[in-house]
Amino acid sequence: MDKLLIEGGARLEGQVTISGAKNAALPLICAALLTEAPLHLSNVPHLKDVTTMLRLLAQMGIDVTLDERNCLTLAATGLNNPVAPYDLVKTMRASILTLGPLLARTGEARVSLPGGCAIGARPVDIHIRGLQAMGADVQVEHGYIHARARKLRGAKIFTDLVTVTGTENLMMAAALAEGTTVIENAAREPEVVDLANCLNAMGARVSGAGSDVITIEGVERLAGASHRIMPDRIETGTFLTAVAVTSGKVRLKRTSAAILDAVIEKLREAGVRISATEDGLEVESDGRLKAVSLRTAPYPAFPTDMQAQFMAMNAVAQGTAVVTETIFENRFMHALELRRLGADIEINGNTAVVRGVPRLDGATVMATDLRASACLVVAGLVARGETLIDRIYHLDRGYEHIEEKLSQLGARIRRVH
Numbered sequence: 273m274d275k276l277l278i279e280g281g282a283r284l285e286g287q288v289t290i291s292g293a294k295n296a297a298l299p300l301i302c303a304a305l306l307t308e309a310p311l312h313l314s315n316v317p318h319l320k321d322v323t324t325m326l327r328l329l330a331q332m333g334i335d336v337t338l339d340e341r342n343c344l345t346l347a348a349t350g351l352n353n354p355v356a357p358y359d360l361v362k363t364m365r366a367s368i369l370t371l372g373p374l375l376a377r378t379g380e381a382r383v384s385l386p387g388g389c390a391i392g393a394r395p396v397d398i399h400i401r402g403l404q405a406m407g408a409d410v411q412v413e414h415g416y417i418h419a420r421a422r423k424l425r426g427a428k429i430f431t432d433l434v435t436v437t438g439t440e441n442l443m444m445a446a447a448l449a450e451g452t453t454v455i456e457n458a459a460r461e462p463e464v465v466d467l468a469n470c471l472n473a474m475g476a477r478v479s480g481a482g483s484d485v486i487t488i489e490g491v492e493r494l495a496g497a498s499h500r501i502m503p504d505r506i507e508t509g510t511f512l513t514a515v516a517v518t519s520g521k522v523r524l525k526r527t528s529a530a531i532l533d534a535v536i537e538k539l540r541e542a543g544v545r546i547s548a549t550e551d552g553l554e555v556e557s558d559g560r561l562k563a564v565s566l567r568t569a570p571y572p573a574f575p576t577d578m579q580a581q582f583m584a585m586n587a588v589a590q591g592t593a594v595v596t597e598t599i600f601e602n603r604f605m606h607a608l609e610l611r612r613l614g615a616d617i618e619i620n621g622n623t624a625v626v627r628g629v630p631r632l633d634g635a636t637v638m639a640t641d642l643r644a645s646a647c648l649v650v651a652g653l654v655a656r657g658e659t660l661i662d663r664i665y666h667l668d669r670g671y672e673h674i675e676e677k678l679s680q681l682g683a684r685i686r687r688v689h
């Protein structure tokens with residue numbers, strides 16, 4: 273199993289290009305299921321989760337072509353097997369995003385239940401209830417969600433919790449339903465907007481994406497389209513924290529400050545200088561950062577996917593930070609690993625109190641999930657001596673060539689087999 277070896281202490285300098293967003297790419301790939309015509313996606317990130325999603329679609333009978341310029345063409349003309357099997361779903365919860373489009377297009381879908389995952393229970397009850405409201409007959413049997421509907425009908429859906437993939441699944445299903453669907457308490461994440469834009473380019477009639485009420489007027493059929501995937505705001509944020517802890521100066525290209533307001537505000541509070549450039553951001557920091565307290569919540573508030581990286585930053589900052597996680601019930605596993613590097617963190621339910629220490633010391637640590645892995649990389653970059661991160665397959669699910677991008681900026685990091 274691959275590991276990452278980091279020798280901390282190098283200042284990050286130079287420029288790096290941010291990849292297309294994982295969390296936009298996955299629903300966009302599923303949108304191809306809605307039409308017979310080809311969907312062309314560019315700026316596709318080279319990630320394990322994307323490969324898994326493409327394998328899933330390929331075994332449903334979809335034609336998948338990926339060229340060397342990261343452009344993907346998906347043609348669901350031959351869609352003949354509307355099934356998402358357990359062995360693929362278990363490695364990637366986002367496979368649930370096939371449920372809505374498959375049902376809307378073929379009238380039937382069998383998608384394995386994703387089950388629990390390291391960061392919490394993460395049920396899919398809201399996805400199921402939404403489809404039922406649209407007239408689907410949904411049975412959960414033998415670990416599979418089996419949904420049927422001759423034709424979905426538009427409905428008014430209020431989601432109890434703000435759910436990102438839930439909103440996306442229902443939006444895709446509603447695009448081909450008969451009549452109008454209104455999703456209230458919808459997720460406002462930029463990736464939801466990216467999906468809505470692509471659906472509209474395919475001929476859908478979606479309005480209100482980016483607000484908490486999304487209206488979808490169903491259409492008979494959708495056409496093909498070409499769409500460029502938005503930049504990855506979590507990869508952007510992860511690089512911002514990495515540069516911040518190493519007192520570096522880096523230009524991040526092909527990204528945008530506009531999708532990261534809450535994160536940028538917190539970094540500025542910590543003492544980091546950030547400015548928008550023509551095609552991205554410039555970040556610079558020096559000296560010890562100030563600890564910043566934060567509370568995760570749905571967009572536009574502080575993203576749960578950046579909580580772990582900020583914990584690494586707070587671990588070496590001046591002062592004490594209180595970090596509250598409100599989205600997932602078990603998302604502090606990285607705190608225990610940070611303690612192995614000498615961090616002073618106390619956990620109480622969904623709150624972590626991080627007392628900044630002057631320095632961390634390298635050690636062997638274990639990645640437990642995707643963003644926890646990113647947190648350990650950030651910590652390893654600032655820790656004294658060598659940090660060896662085990663189980664980095666989590667990292668490969670969501671970060672494109674992370675060690676190459678960091679090496680390019682001067683980090684001493686390499687993959688060991």
Ligand code: UD1
Pocket residue numbers: 294295298365366392393394395396397398399400433434435436437438463576577599600601
């Ligand atoms: C998405 C992101 C993930 C991010 C998360 C929160 C993708 C592919 N993944 O995950 O990176 O961390 O949003 O920003 O976009 N819930 C229910 N019932 C449901 C659905 C959700 O109880 O039917 C709960 C979840 O357990 C969680 C909360 O709602 O506590 C929010 O989860 P949700 O927004 O659905 O996360 P994902 O869409 O899976």
